[in-house]
Amino acid sequence: METQVYLESLVAAARKAQQEFETYSQERVDAACRSIGKVIYDNAELLAHMAVDETGMGNYTSKIAKCKGKSKTTWLRMKGKKSRGIIEWDEKIGIAKVAKPIGVIGSVTPTTNPVITLMHNSMCSLKCGNAIILCPHPRAKKVGAKVVELMNGALEQLDMPQNLIQIIPEPTMELSAGLMSAVDLCICTGGPSMVKAAYSSGKPAMGVGQGNVQVLVDRDVDLNEVAQMVLTGRTFDNGVLCTCEQNVIVPQEKRTEMLKAFADNGAYVIDDEENAERLRECVFPGGVLNKNVVGANPDVIGEMAGIPVPPEARAIVCRTKGYAREDSLSKEKLFPVLAVFTYDRWEDCVEIARANLEMEGAGHSCVIHSNTKKHIEYVPTRVNVSRYAVNQIGGTGLGGALDNGLNPTTTLGCGTWGNNVISENLYYHNLMNVSRISYRIKDAVIPTDEEIWEK
Incomplete structure (x- = not known):
């Protein structure tokens, strides 16, 4: 009373x-x-x-x-x-x-x-x-x-x-x-x-609704520029925003080049399954978010996982063993960790994004790095989100920015896909x-x- x-x-x-x-x-x-x-x-x-x-x-x-x-x-x-x-x-x-x-x-x-x-x-x-x-x-x-x-x-x-x-x-x-x-x-x-x-x-x-921003990378873009934008978004405020990039989906033949671009731009790359599993169990023990890593620095996360991440690392970029429910790293990560997935056809790239979002993040957002209009416009036919940002930084752009037309906000509706009005x-x-x-x-x-x- x-x-x-x-x-x-x-x-x-x-x-x-x-x-x-x-x-x-x-x-x-x-x-x-x-x-x-x-x-x-x-x-x-x-x-x-x-x-x-x-x-x-x-x-x-x-x-x-x-x-x-x-x-x-x-x-x-x-x-x-x-x-x-x-x-x-x-x-x-x-x-x-x-x-x-x-x-x-x-x-x-x-x-x-x-x-x-x-x-x-x-x-x-x-x-x-x-x-x-x-x-x-x-x-x-x-x-x-x-x-x-x-x-x-x-x-x-x-x-x-x-x-x-x-x-x-x-x-x-x-x-x-x-x-x-x-x-x-x-x-x-x-x-x-x-x-x-x-x-x-x-x-x-x-x-x-919950965020889990998927990043779809086409074959016709500069991977170094993509790495710079993705890391800027992923590391903004140590990744606590729902708009921060979460999962990067790249062509199979460009995987090595993409990982190198991330490393060249300050990321710590994990490309062996032993350390990937250590990270996985640290941030999602038993598949559940470890609240102690939310908003933490990359080296602090590394120390908790038993991985020697240097203090100067901007983010941790990690390999995956599958997408959606096959790997807990497919989930939303409110900390500076990026998961990397690969594809052969653009349709496969879009399907990975769709499946990851269906598992967690339905209706929220995608970032598309592409210069092919046909590919860009194909994504909305298969992936139901409320925002598709093209060649932009998700972390600082999806909530509205001076260089895009999205309304500035801190509350990002996800439509009925995310159980929002x-x-x-x-x-x-x-x-x-x-x-x-x-x-x-x-x-x-x-x-x-x-x-x-x-x-």
Whole structure:
């Protein structure tokens, strides 16, 4: 009962603030969004260090880049976009679209992204005139509280209503579950069990599916360039992001060249089955993820596995003994380890990617390195994911970037393939209701029944 009363008090305070906030002009709403993005940008180093120190995951450099990159990309893409009142008018069909707030948004956030998920969901919520209540992961509550303190400080300077952004400072599973049922809509960015709870809360919910990004490498690309991009994505924040490259599928005759390219670009390559098995049993003992390796450095993983990985190694690249359920390394790896698979025909490459994703990661993402349009466009006919990134870095690009058209996000929907309600990058337009004013179409030409049914 105490939990329910506590959550009801948070929602009541949020609703009071939201009801005032939704009367504000587009300009004032946008000023609020800009201010909370900018304060995270300005405090990137502080927050990055707090996040690594508290969670023990990732690295400072990547987290600084995430704070700066996601804040500026999110603001740039929503800057000047209408999200209040009439946002679209189509004279041809006589429809005017009117944006309406949802109300109070709840957001359950993960330990792997303890800063930018809070910021991004807050910016998107406020963009549509909503208030938001954040529930961080228990192992990231201190940095989460600092994020909210900074964002609220920025809003206070603009004389915004109090309690537009609130946080549960001592999060528990009970409070997370209760929040999902107390708000008007919940965004759940976390593990499968948490997402399932969100969808069972009785309220609208937007969750995410599991990542397991497959990298399909064609014969017509520069393997050294591919290695550079893949390693950049795989090593970003020590591989804790769902967007990081996981499995590389290369032509059989180019396998040796691909492994050399990885080694030349700083990876430690394991190409013997004895050490591959040691690594396999270390990171997936009994086929289950070893949580102690999540976000760890490559040399730390090597030490745990009894493999002499040097401290300067950027990632571990390992051979496999089969794909999908034949090898646990086919799974999502939230640490800087890449698994390598080979193929003869492009169709075989696509099948390996499909099977790996069907086992884990359905609906999430693929990265395709190819200059053959026919091959690129064949992949979607066989592999059901929500994003196909072509000749890009997955780790930093699939969540939206300045050099692609994907919406910047920290919540990547996986469609019904991943048991999600959206198959896109969650953005502010997902956090509004849209009403439609319908006008009668003047001088509409109404066809006869015969004309409608004619072949």
